[in-house]
Amino acid sequence: MKPLNTRRDFILNSGKAGLGIYLGSSLLSACSTPSKITTTKYTTGFTQQPLPYAYNALSEAIDAQTMEIHYTKHAASYTTNLNDAAKAEGVDTTKPLEEVLRRVSKYSAKMRNNGGGHYNHELFWKIMSPTGADAPSGILAAAITQSFGSFEAFKTQFSDAGKNRFGSGWAWLVADGDRKLRIGSTPNQDNPLMDVSEIKGFPLMGLDVWEHAYYLRYQNKRPDYIANWWKVVNWPFIQERYSAVI
Ligand SMILES: [Fe+2]
Known part of the structure; x- marks a missing residue:
């Protein structure tokens, strides 16, 4: 197990019962093969949060009409349906x-599809910004280079995860149970927090590759959407999420 960072308020959820250590207000439980990691700093409620910028703010990559329909129709429906499922299932x-x-x-x-849909979109809006940096910096940049060889190699691998996801789904960068960076993708509205997911970990960033995210402007050209999407990635926020779990 790696040294513990007492400044971070995080919980590492182990797949096995085992070691539990209190660190101030933090509880850490870990084992050699932890299956899930999350943080108390970033949790998601059951209500749709306001979009943190105008519909046209990301027009370098995503047009205003797509943003508006995506946020007010698609994402809002996931939230409504999630709450319906939550009520029905107690x-x-x-x-x-x-x-x-x-x-x-x-x-x-219904819970899986809409719980994932709500979580994924709440994250998606935040990991984009009209004022984000061009590239990560600090410890995240170092971790990306260490894990993937270079930032460009990381971009290629992440982009490929999005391009090669058959049908609808998401590409992900996660910090796994050992706090290592991993790239993968999930179908539909699944995400790496789910026990059913092939890739597991704390989502640092996710890319929506459903056609509703890009079709008005890019039609069938998903690779063009992904290539432009890098222009609006909110690296400072992703860096914060990474700092919360290492
Ligand atoms: Fe979407």
């Missing part, structure tokens, strides 16, 4: 959605 909506996602196999397909 979920306490005052608790973080992450608690449901980590054991989503115990719930309905």
Whole structure:
């Protein structure tokens, strides 16, 4: 196990019962093969948060009409349907959605699809910005270089994860249970927090490759959408998320 950072308020959820250590206000439970990692700093509720910029703010990559329909129709529907499912299945909506996602196999397909849809979009809006940096810096930049060889190699691998996701889904950069960076993708609205996901970990960034995210401007050219999308990535926020779990 790596040295613990007492400045961070995080919880590492182990797949096994085992070691538990209190560090101030933080509880860490870990083992050699932890399956899930999350942080109390970034949790998701059951309501749709305001879009943090105007619909046309990301027009370098995503047109205003797509943003408006995506946020007010698609994402809003996931939130509504999630709350319907939560009510039907007795979920306490005052608790973080992450608690449901980590054991989503115990719930309905409606919960899985809409819980994922709500979580993924709430994250997606935040990991984009009209004023983000061109590239990561600091410890995240160093970790990306160490994990993937270079920032350009990382971009290629992440882009390929999005391009090669058959049908609808998401590309992800996650910090896994060992806090290592990994790239992968999920189908539909699944995400790496879910117990059903092939790639597991704390999502640092996710790219929506559903056609509703790009079709008005890019039609069938998903690779062009992904190439432009890098212009609006909110690296400072992704860096913050990474800092919360290392
Ligand atoms: Fe979407």
